[in-house]
Amino acid sequence: MPDVVVIGAGMVGAACAYYAAREGLTVTLVDRGSVAGGTTGSGEGNVLVSDKEPGPELDLAMLSCRLWTELASEAREVGGFEYEPKGGLVVAENDEVLRALTELAGHQGGSGVVARPVAADELADHEPHLAPGFAGGILYPQDAQVQPMLAAARLVRRWPGVTLRTGTEVTGILMEGGRVTGVRTATGDIPAGAVVNAGGTWGGEIAALAGVELPILPRRGFILVTEPLTGGPSGGPFVASGPLVRHKVYTAAYVTNVASDSEGLETSAVVEATQAGTVLIGASRERVGFDRTVSLPVLARLARQAVALFPALADVRAIRAYCGFRPYCPDHLPVIGADPRVPGLYHACGHEGAGIGLAPVTGLLVAQLITGAEPELDPEPFSPGRFAGAAAWTA
Amino acid sequence: MTAYDLVIVGAGPAGLAAAGVAARAGLRVAVLDAGARIGGQYFRQLPDGFNAARPGALHHGFSTFVRLREALGGADVLLGHRVWAVEHGPEGGFAVHCLEGREERARTVAAARLLIATGAYDRVLPFPGWDLPGVMTAGAAQALLKGNLVLAGRRVVVAGTGPFLLPVATSLAEAGAKVAGVFEAGGRFGLAPRALARPGKAAEALAYGYRLARRRVPYKGGRAVVAAHGDGELTHVTVAKVDADWRPYRGGYETIECDTLAVGYGFVPQLDLPAQLGCEIAGDADGGPVARVDRRMRTSVEGVYAAGETTGVGGADLAALEGVIAGRAVVADALGAPAAGDPEDPRMEARRRRLAGFARALLRAYPVRDGWMSWLRDDTLICRCEEVPYGRIKEVRDLGAADARSIKLLARPGMGWCQGRICGHAVARLAGEDPAPPRRPIAQPVRLGDLAAMDGRTLDDDT
Ligand SMILES: Cc1cc2nc3c(=O)[nH]c(=O)nc-3n(C[C@H](O)[C@H](O)[C@H](O)COP(=O)(O)OP(=O)(O)OC[C@H]3O[C@@H](n4cnc5c(N)ncnc54)[C@H](O)[C@@H]3O)c2cc1C
Numbered sequence: 026m027p028d029v030v031v032i033g034a035g036m037v038g039a040a041c042a043y044y045a046a047r048e049g050l051t052v053t054l055v056d057r058g059s060v061a062g063g064t065t066g067s068g069e070g071n072v073l074v075s076d077k078e079p080g081p082e083l084d085l086a087m088l089s090c091r092l093w094t095e096l097a098s099e100a101r102e103v104g105g106f107e108y109e110p111k112g113g114l115v116v117a118e119n120d121e122v123l124r125a126l127t128e129l130a131g132h133q134g135g136s137g138v139v140a141r142p143v144a145a146d147e148l149a150d151h152e153p154h155l156a157p158g159f160a161g162g163i164l165y166p167q168d169a170q171v172q173p174m175l176a177a178a179r180l181v182r183r184w185p186g187v188t189l190r191t192g193t194e195v196t197g198i199l200m201e202g203g204r205v206t207g208v209r210t211a212t213g214d215i216p217a218g219a220v221v222n223a224g225g226t227w228g229g230e231i232a233a234l235a236g237v238e239l240p241i242l243p244r245r246g247f248i249l250v251t252e253p254l255t256g257g258p259s260g261g262p263f264v265a266s267g268p269l270v271r272h273k274v275y276t277a278a279y280v281t282n283v284a285s286d287s288e289g290l291e292t293s294a295v296v297e298a299t300q301a302g303t304v305l306i307g308a309s310r311e312r313v314g315f316d317r318t319v320s321l322p323v324l325a326r327l328a329r330q331a332v333a334l335f336p337a338l339a340d341v342r343a344i345r346a347y348c349g350f351r352p353y354c355p356d357h358l359p360v361i362g363a364d365p366r367v368p369g370l371y372h373a374c375g376h377e378g379a380g381i382g383l384a385p386v387t388g389l390l391v392a393q394l395i396t397g398a399e400p401e402l403d404p405e406p407f408s409p410g411r412f413a414g415a416a417a418w419t420a
Numbered sequence: 421m422t423a424y425d426l427v428i429v430g431a432g433p434a435g436l437a438a439a440g441v442a443a444r445a446g447l448r449v450a451v452l453d454a455g456a457r458i459g460g461q462y463f464r465q466l467p468d469g470f471n472a473a474r475p476g477a478l479h480h481g482f483s484t485f486v487r488l489r490e491a492l493g494g495a496d497v498l499l500g501h502r503v504w505a506v507e508h509g510p511e512g513g514f515a516v517h518c519l520e521g522r523e524e525r526a527r528t529v530a531a532a533r534l535l536i537a538t539g540a541y542d543r544v545l546p547f548p549g550w551d552l553p554g555v556m557t558a559g560a561a562q563a564l565l566k567g568n569l570v571l572a573g574r575r576v577v578v579a580g581t582g583p584f585l586l587p588v589a590t591s592l593a594e595a596g597a598k599v600a601g602v603f604e605a606g607g608r609f610g611l612a613p614r615a616l617a618r619p620g621k622a623a624e625a626l627a628y629g630y631r632l633a634r635r636r637v638p639y640k641g642g643r644a645v646v647a648a649h650g651d652g653e654l655t656h657v658t659v660a661k662v663d664a665d666w667r668p669y670r671g672g673y674e675t676i677e678c679d680t681l682a683v684g685y686g687f688v689p690q691l692d693l694p695a696q697l698g699c700e701i702a703g704d705a706d707g708g709p710v711a712r713v714d715r716r717m718r719t720s721v722e723g724v725y726a727a728g729e730t731t732g733v734g735g736a737d738l739a740a741l742e743g744v745i746a747g748r749a750v751v752a753d754a755l756g757a758p759a760a761g762d763p764e765d766p767r768m769e770a771r772r773r774r775l776a777g778f779a780r781a782l783l784r785a786y787p788v789r790d791g792w793m794s795w796l797r798d799d800t801l802i803c804r805c806e807e808v809p810y811g812r813i814k815e816v817r818d819l820g821a822a823d824a825r826s827i828k829l830l831a832r833p834g835m836g837w838c839q840g841r842i843c844g845h846a847v848a849r850l851a852g853e854d855p856a857p858p859r860r861p862i863a864q865p866v867r868l869g870d871l872a873a874m875d876g877r878t879l880d881d882d883t
């Protein structure tokens with residue numbers, strides 16, 4: 026019998042399994058699909074501190090950023106997961122936006138964020154192909170990037186204490202005397218001392234199996250992918266002049282979109298290159314349920330914003346587009362910790378557009394809470410208890 | 421911009437037949453095709469410059485083509501138009517987004533109704549050496565010959581499975597190539613009982629057999645090309661005797677010299693556009709995805725019709741017949757009366773059932789078996805665009821990639837230029853799945869600048 030069953034082999038579940046096993050626990054990680062087949066496989070891999078306002082989420086992000094560096098150096102031996110501490114560049118359309126951006130960066134500094142102002146005439150030193158006319162920007166050297174699918178897969182394989190069971194859907198949470206004792210799956214029961222809900226966008230459904238409510242909703246995002254430009258087997262038009270895009274580059278509007286409560290469509294292109302040679306252009310945000318229908322207007326908007334940042338992209342071809350569903354909580358904070366309503370059940374879900382970045386810290390906190398160790402950071406703001414006011418469902 | 425009553429994507433037998441029917445009934449019709457000439461895959465035409473004295477010599481059924489071409493009547497034919505996306509129009513109907521010509525000029529055509537007749541493409545299986553110059557699909561060899569009068573090579577091996585190998589080998593041999601052998605991985609007479617039930621088809625197969633025999637072309641069953649060799653270009657292939665699952669028998673290998681290998685494992689319907697619109701996709705007799713249609717060739721999405729190989733691989737006759745039915749159905753739905761004839765005409769229906777039944781029997785008689793996986797070596801490329809070798813696929817399977825999508829996410833097969841059209845079947849089978857319907861919101865690469873120009877634009881701003 027494993028000490029812990031983790032439900033969901035996305036980035037977050039993989040990190041939970043990793044840190045629990047590092048603490049010496051035996052873990053069975055189950056997923057109804059494959060490893061990284063959920064939202065982890067349909068988003069991007071930005072590890073950002075730049076887009077967060079000071080507060081509990083930024084504190085999480087800062088610690089997670091450090092953990093990513095550690096994980097990356099550890100993983101280098103086993104093939105890695107394309108970790109690149111390339112930094113983010115946020116640009117401002119006009120002086121007013123620049124002032125707001127500079128002010129935000131000042132506040133972020135209090136949380137340990139490194140932010141370097143870049144004057145208008147210095148932008149080209151950092152991004153030679155950036156469009157002219159921006160009022161300036163802020164460079165965030167701590168922003169990084171990973172290939173999330175590889176990262177999840179590699180973390181799962183790191184410790185022998187983790188057993189991965191793909192193609193295994195959890196259909197029930199086993200309880201005895203009001204306490205969780207394991208999970209029911211289509212292929213049999215798995216008893217365990219603790220159960221971690223790392224079901225991402227489907228975390229609410231898993232909570233419901235235990236008779237509790239978690240308000241997690243899908244927030245759709247589209248990504249555009251270009252033909253390979255540099256690197257990649259086919260090389261491309263920008264090999265000679267160096268990479269077309271060097272950092273993650275986005276406009277200040279992105280920060281307000283991330284924090285927005287709107288159901289309507291919001292887009293603010295984040296442009297970045299990948300090691301495969303493609304450029305990724307993300308991402309839109311809209312709350313439309315689990316609707317996969319392609320929205321050309323959204324793709325067109327993303328393309329326009331990307332071309333506005335890098336005019337040379339106009340002649341680059343998009344070869345595919347995909348969408349994913351961010352796990353979204355009404356207060357934009359993830360749900361991390363023990364559920365006070367159901368002893369033995371831990372949640373690690375609802376990370377919205379930051380689940381890749383925040384995965385390591387989530388895994389670490391969950392492992393520390395399960396083993397009773399002193400958590401490295403106060404988990405209270407993320408506690409599932411904040412929803413306890415909502416009526417518990419009677420099983 | 422005024423919308424066409426009907427826009428047809430694909431000017432093969434299905435699209436042309438439908439266009440003729442609908443145009444004659446007075447509908448405003450446009451036929452779009454990526455190619456430079458009408459005809460599709462079967463009636464592939466020579467460029468005008470060739471001035472062929474007997475343009476029909478390479479075509480069986482050329483008179484059918486002439487009939488279809490002449491029946492086009494007032495339909496607008498827009499050649500060199502690659503459709504990269506279709507979507508529902510803001511006020512009903514559909515917007516068909518194309519890239520026109522070599523300059524890829526972006527253009528949007530509006531349609532009240534849409535017929536998708538985009539045909540099929542060759543199914544490809546990987547094997548060691550398949551990426552050597554000189555190795556091509558059977559369809560490509562045929563297309564070179566029909567469309568450009570180019571003989572793919574001087575000494576050719578034809579291999580794969582299915583009835584298409586015979587016409588390819590025959591036309592190559594009759595055009596002057598030395599065909600060193602035709603190797604059918606399945607049984608040579610997989611279809612004998614069925615073919616006998618259809619005298620026309622049996623006679624056709626016999627005729628090909630006779631024409632090949634006359635040129636002393638060996639035609640062998642239970643044989644597969646399991647490796648291609650050459651230093652920079654193809655010089656020879658290894659042919660293996662294979663069992664019913666296509667695994668080579670020990671010791672059953674021979675080496676055959678050739679400069680060209682034409683290899684075909686059947687066809688895959690081109691479903692990007694129906695999938696974009698959310699049309700229901702069903703499984704064909706071989707498990708592969710096809711657009712699901714009713715008796716009138718209507719898909720599950722109102723106003724969208726499909727005909728020809730998009731509804732299942734079945735040959736040019738069936739495609740043309742389905743085109744007629746679709747054309748009649750569109751006319752009936754548009755005008756509220758079957759002005760072009762009854763789309764459910766019992767004789768047409770009976771003929772369609774017969775042809776489709778025969779096509780399904782062929783699919784069942786020439787299934788693609790999984791034994792090809794035993795031909796692979798760790799360094800055999802599975803995805804050529806992203807240069808993903810088989811060893812890498814095995815690695816990510818060990819990492820926990822349990823399905824085709826996860827294999828793609830972790831190892832990148834299908835992420836490149838062709839978007840999995842070439843490696844899709846192989847990757848699905850390596851994951852133990854039937855190939856899934858395509859999910860390609862962008863069916864053809866499109867410049868970001870063109871995409872950007874669509875932002876906030878309504879259809880009326882166009883053309
Ligand atoms: C377009 C887009 C761009 C994004 N960009 C970024 C970015 O740049 N940086 C960033 O940090 N984040 C980004 N995100 C967000 C990030 O992808 C998610 O927050 C993260 O992937 C969530 O990981 P997860 O492990 O919680 O969920 P998932 O990856 O969805 O994993 C949950 C798993 O649970 C499994 N599961 C569900 N129910 C059951 C059940 N009953 N039984 C068994 N298994 C079950 C599912 O199969 C799934 O694999 C983006 C998201 C989108 C959509």
Ligand SMILES: Cc1cc2nc3c(=O)[nH]c(=O)nc-3n(C[C@H](O)[C@H](O)[C@H](O)COP(=O)(O)OP(=O)(O)OC[C@H]3O[C@@H](n4cnc5c(N)ncnc54)[C@H](O)[C@@H]3O)c2cc1C
Binds near residue numbers: 435461503559
């Ligand atoms: C390469 C190849 C060669 C073949 N050769 C023979 C042969 O020699 N003998 C034989 O009996 N059968 C042959 N077949 C099978 C035969 O072609 C089909 O049975 C028949 O042509 C099907 O007709 P169709 O109208 O469904 O589609 P097709 O004839 O395939 O026509 C589809 C048309 O749609 C166009 N199209 C597809 N996608 C788009 C897009 N996104 N935008 C714009 N246009 C698009 C294509 O350019 C094509 O012209 C061949 C098939 C292939 C794939």
